[in-house]
Amino acid sequence: MIRGAALLAEGVAALRAAQLDGAATDARILLAHALGIPRDRLTLALQDDMPAKVQARFHKAIAARAAHQPVAQIVGRRAFYGREFIVTPDVLDPRPDTETLIEAALEQPFTRFLDLGTGSGAIALTLLAERPDAQGVAVDLSQAALDVAARNAKALGCAARATVQCSDWFSAVQGRFDLIVSNPPYIGTPELEGLAPDVRVYEPRMALVPDHDDGTGLAAYRLICAQAAAYLAPNGWLMVEIGHKQGNAVQELFRAAGLADIALRYDLSGHPRVVMGRAAV
Template sequence: MRAAELLAQATKRLVEAEVPDPGRDARRLMAHVLKVPPGRLTLFLPEPVDPELQVIYLTLVERRADRVPVSHLVGRRMFYGREFLVTPEVLDPRPETETLIEVALTEPFGRVLDLGTGSGCILLTLLSEREGAVGYGCDISPAALNVAYWNRNALGLEGRAELLEGRWFEALKGVTERFDLIVSNPPYIAVNEMPFLAPEVRDHEPRLALTDEANGLTAYHAILAGYAKWLEPGGRLVVEIGMRQGMAVCDLFSAAGLRGVRLIPDLDGRDRVVVGTKPR
């Protein structure tokens, strides 16, 4: 079977399964199986596909029809121009989170702390973008930290990023320095919103990283209760939020003593990031 015929068959299957953007996903999976750059897949469509690769491809298509995320099937996800290892133990890096990166990079920083680092995509992207900066990534999940270790080493950041296990600031036992930037994409989905998530998220990403099993604000309370000890005067706290949490989190920031609190939308115009500065 030629690649074009196989691609048409796969796209039809994903359409039947009501997978969002089925043509895109069928192409991404084919590029992965054929080991060709996605942008050059068209050049290979007239060619026959080895029968063994056909079986592998159609198996992946069936798993995608079951709503397994593409990133879990190919093991990688692009984020801010870099490729990160992704497994079911970590959140899938999302384009919306790049808004947090953009906000963090608007001002200088030399020491950054990432709370709930997961795959490490936020911490490692910031260090890659800011030469000479160093930082810590903390996570309560050893399985998530294993993924972050792999991504750190793949990006050559072993000497600049340290990864620690523990809940929020409790992971920093023995650390003495303070930070001029603290960032976090914490679990902010309210428990009553979980049933309405896309199956790719609800059924295949770690629940611990998605919801606090309460109203979605628990993590912000924990972060704001401990940030003052670790953030330098003049330093910034930058967090990602749910699209209906903007005013609530801004109020929490102000009540915790942060100044210049701002609510920043993502490229789709949805509330996405809250940033505040510790007074000098």
């Protein structure tokens, strides 16, 4: 029988041999997952003998991570804005950078909003959780992603206020909104091969690279900006997450769409992360 501390050390060594950053943190998360305990209780279990089933689950998880599968996919969950979201290979793994979009949205008044390309529902459901009087429409072209979003809505107690529906951007959307948010695919095709395997191999391509990409990654922004005015209420806001080199180009698209008060928001690393603009009255 092997104790938890020794098993953990084995996992850390395996992940370091695979040249993965954050090996120690990842191994701790995966051991807590194998044990079925909260991560903050792992230290208390490290002197315990590890049952064979736990060892097998841990070794399987370590092997998956050594092959660059994201930790969130392996454990099936990701923390985002203080809440846990179900994550599968069908959705983009919610990232801390996207919390910049949440912060910008919560600075504005809104009671009805639209989330384009919702994926796991992390953006839409966070906004609903933070604004108990709000109603949200969350759309995606992927039914598998919508199934994950619906599960998250139920788990977070937001299902009654969330309309989760299949739509190719605005194609099935009706009405006007105080706020439209989106974290669309914005990776240009030439950039794809340079991404880490964690992203390039394991995350859904349609959430990374826009359809009809011309190499710039801007195709989704062009479509959103061209159509958003028809769905924004007077003084409603459009806010989109961007790649850190796309700030100027996306601001130009906002200007061409006739939006006002256009601004950039920066993430915690100091990179441009959100472009926002307001509809005319």
